Ligand code: GDP
């Protein structure tokens with residue numbers, strides 16, 4: 001899915017002028033891509049129609065960068081298609097609230113049961129009871145019990161001989177007695193959907209009448225995930241989907257189709273094996289991911305509107321022959337600042353939210369003011385060649401800028417590091433050929 005979309009996007013991205021024919025071709029590709037991904041044809045039809053309408057409309061045609069504007073439209077519509085932020089969990093009028101976890105074997109039901117319990121306690125101050133209703137494999141019961149121990153939460157189990165319906169009923173009775181406000185039932189899965197499994201799940205369902213039925217789906221299984229979601233939803237009236245293993249390198253076409261096919265919201269995303277690696281599902285981020293470029297697009301867009309092409313070429317040349325000076329640095333900084341608040345920009349770098357410390361790195365606006373002041377206190381010669389810097393020069397600069405010498409030193413070091421990095425980057429770029437640098 002992503003490949004196809006990306007191709008058509010690459011085609012239209014750089015266009016200074018977008019004609020109706022361009023839009024037609026792009027939407028044709030998008031349509032095929034979505035159909036290939038098993039998205040319901042009616043959904044696709046609507047989607048394409050909306051994109052088309054907007055793409056030939058004023059917002060695109062009158063913008064300065066129509067090619068990019070079209071992509072923005074596609075992204076917004078993709079986001080819409082996957083629904084808004086849906087991470088709410090039902091609360092029963094009379095506790096306990098019962099959540100039933102269903103899905104194929106290996107999808108991540110048991111792990112997600114633990115994660116969800118952790119989430120409910122941590123973020124909602126709840127006190128869940130975990131229920132081991134997968135009686136076919138002793139290991140499955142042990143697994144849940146281990147999670148319960150790790151979380152220091154109660155687990156209801158009755159071994160492998162008991163009937164899952166009885167287990168569920170007794171667990172709910174115990175929860176009432178012990179004032180557990182949530183009951184999360186971990187059920188059995190199979191490698192494939194079969195009638196026995198569905199029969200058992202339906203029986204549990206009609207007995208406990210759950211407030212939520214969460215379908216756990218492995219995002220790595222791609223389009224299979226969509227078929228699985230469809231059959232589970234038909235039989236059990238799923239209330240929400242948890243998409244697991246999104247930490248893997250899946251592009252997430254499944255996410256798009258699941259919502260479109262089942263019309264059930266994707267509520268959470270599993271981002272790893274650990275118990276705290278469950279996140280609310282963000283359709284917007286997913287749309288970026290499907291488009292395959294994080295928010296880099298926006299970032300480039302912003303950069304392009306601030307740095308004109310001649311400047312960019314000049315800068316690249318300077319990076320290449322290492323004649324980049326502190327004056328250039330100062331100018332660059334000014335441009336970056338014109339783009340908008342720094343943390344917002346950093347937020348657009350894919351994966352940046354995962355790089356802890358980056359947020360608190362020395363990048364707040366105040367620090368930038370200091371850096372500017374320091375550079376401005378340098379002479380032209382110093383800015384062109386910081387290697388002439390000695391102790392007395394540093395002292396003078398520190399005094400002139402109202403900062404101290406250690407800050408001057410830090411800046412010089414940062415500048416040096418940056419130059420080194422530029423050298424590496426331009427070398428790499430030379431090797432990989434044009435367009436290699438950004439990723
Ligand atoms: P179940 O058969 O549906 O109960 O699946 P499990 O909960 O036992 O999970 C199957 C495997 O997937 C285990 O090795 C889990 O650690 C792993 N797993 C579950 N969720 C995630 C996730 O979000 N990311 C990753 N990387 N692994 C996961």
Ligand code: MG
Nearest residue numbers: 109110134140
């Ligand atoms: Mg399990």
